Amino acid sequence: MTGHKSYRLRDGRIVEFWGETDVFGFLRRAGLLPDELPAL
């Protein structure tokens, strides 16, 4: 699973972070989602 994280630090400690991971791709590869989705 690929991910993208961003961290804000102060005085040598992480005080805030943002994260996104490719949950959709992960679930598709695991066969937990249908191969085809309805159109928007």
Add this chain to the structure above:
Amino acid sequence: MGIRAANTAEQRNADIVRRYLRVFETFAVEELAFLLDRNVIVHEGGTTVRGLDWVSAAVRTPGLAACRIVVDDLFAARDRVMVACTVTYTREGTGQQLTLSGLKSYRLRNGLIVELWGATDVFGFLRGAGLVPSQAWSMSA
């Protein structure tokens, strides 16, 4: 919202990224040639693609009428710009508002974006749209 850029060059890079994000709201894809290298490298969703044409095609998503982007955090340092954002789409036909959170980072050279990395909450977005089963997976599973 945090917006941080230490010097003029970094501020310029941050402005370029903001203009780039605006294209997704305005659909003015002709602007992209002034913001992206023609061979821009895009890393997203576990895949890597290359080229301005790919980005241009990604600006419009079938079924979505409008897009608004709120920059929740932006950090520019050296040749990089990091953005956390929330994108709100309006669904065609129903007018339903759908939100998509994302994290992006950009590498710039000579006033153009030459490489970008991105991750977005596609699964959450599709769940909000009712296009995947809401019980398909959860953190507690």
